[in-house]
Amino acid sequence: MSELSQRPGQLQAFDKLLTIMDELREQCPWDRKQTLESLRHLTIEETFELSDAILDNNLEEIKKELGDILLHIVFYAKIGSEKGAFDIASVIDSLCEKLIRRHPHIYGDVKVDDEEAVKQNWEKIKLQEKGNVSVLGGVPKSLPALIKAMRIQEKARGVGFDWEEKHQVWEKVEEEMQEFKEEFNAVSEDAIDKEKATAEFGDLLFSLINYARFIDINPEEALERTNLKFIKRFQYLEQAAKTAGKSLDQMRLEEMDVYWEEAKKLGK
Template identity: 45%
Template structure:
């Protein structure tokens, strides 16, 4: 661990890229690494899990080093903070004599009770209960929370009209050509689209993941077809790729139709008398 800390300190001193990073510029990488840990664990590949956990640890070390340079805290302070929190929130382990055997559910309730006690005396806004996380999920959770006290559109039609209003404002921002304004209005459009999905009973996160999977599959088809033609995708024109994209859609639809027909054939009775 000390070697890793020493390497990080040296990188901050001598590497141009590492030297120019800030706590804000690095947060995106921490998020990406957390997702890569999840993907590695899902795959079950132990080497990948080990490597991705190391990448995630690096983000903690990197952030701690930058704050240490500011004189705020260092890596040891981070370790001490989580150590004290674990002890404080697990009295059933570290003060076991005061507790009977607890179920996992009782442990979870105890954890929440202790968290609540820790926050006593601190001002709490309603939306503080919404944890930071993937932006689409966070937006949906915020909207659901606000809806509980009536801060919501009555109908999906109203939410859709709000989306159209935000899209119009984005168009105006694009005409103005101000990057900050464009980003702000683009964010408003995304938030409004999540709200439309919520009113329709659609999970924005699941819907987008489905589209990402679909895009990956169709793009892989383009690459495969390009190889069959003795090309790579970067040698193809946009028109050629568009043609293969449409072919990928047709192939997928044909596959689904065949699958449906197969299912129907398997479940269809073999004669009319059995059907009756």
Template identity: 40%
Template sequence: MTRQAQIDELLSIMARLRDPEGGCPWDLEQTFRTILPFTLEEAYEVAEAIEQGDLQALRDELGDLLLQVVFHARMAEEQGGFDFFDVVRSICDKMVRRHPHVFGETDLGDSAAVHASWERIKAEERAEKGELAVPESVLAGVAQALPALVRAEKLQRRAARVGFDWDAIEGVVDKVREELEECQETLAEHADPTDRVHEVGDLLFSCVNLARHMGVDAEQALRAANHRFEHRFGEVEAALREQGLTPAREQREEMERQWTLAKGRET
């Protein structure tokens, strides 16, 4: 089977699933909004496969993510908007347009120049679409739907491009301490719950800033921390089972002991 035939088969499968005459009832009920959570989930599963270094899983998860693209394109086609090949044409045109140093005569010496050119071209594209009724903000174009940690880092990087950034990491560390102290102040009984939300948010934002200055991706760091927590707690549960115990408040001391042992085995 040719590669074109494989693409055609995938498109035919989705068309069949969405066929009002004999299609899948679940698929027929879906809309862009109801499918969105699945699209985001598949993207995260791609990320997990990459983090685990599992090529087999990555192949499968990329297939699942591709299906989401095909699903959205099919629904748009049904509404007379666009189809899958319009999506392909759009991204092909965009990649050629945004890489003049590859597909044109422009000479860009390094990745920093490439990045600056990319952002300039994006701004020009938005202007052509009439999206810039007022002067464009430095922070324009950072999608609201991004995970909060990812969006925080992107906002900080945008501001840093125009010099709104700490000159040295020591200032960022001091800021984290300052935000932690302000969080502690909201622990008082009379504290406004809204203030607690704001101060915790400021603390998290400053931690993302610290990660950025340390050259660490905050989202990946937290994902890795989640994995470590799951692994260690799994070892705690296994150790308790060997003693005929189950996780419970009354086993707190033993759970902490086993946690320390599990952490020590990692190092």
């Protein structure tokens, strides 16, 4: 079945959702009470729940979490309509106009050779639209630092400010590693200049994120996979120790390592 042939059912489902939203806003005490501000933290939570479902590759959960986020979008639009500021139609119309405007290679006469050219056009058009003084002006201040570093680098690349070869990026990683080692000697017990060491460590992380981006690895996803792997192995360690009648705080590291290696062999 083609996507176009499914359109009537999709539109009917969306209309049903809008009707339910109207009814809830009118009749439900909790829904009547909500504001743009009160929904904000719930929306953030729903976004992270969607992220978890994607990492788990759980398609059924992804479907559910997408529904929750869609509910929030419709809810915000309903409140906007009550304020006379915007409604769901103007939200969608604005989005459609932006997509058409930012894809001149599809809806205009601009020629592009590859994905990179598309990204560069997108950033240039976005900069013109928002009237930002800086290319980096559109990066949200509240983004987590790792994701913010990715977005900063991507936006800089969008206007041509980037390395040309991956070996250049790796050389930068090694340079930053050496500078960090100079500020923090892992062998010496001498006190370090924490302020300088922190700055050098930040530079090192930024360069590693840059290299990951350059070789098409999402560092946020990579780190989260490692987090989940560590959690599984540590929980195996806890359970194995408990089964053996042992307490982690009373075990030597060598004993814990035995269970840790077991977890690795079992693919935890």
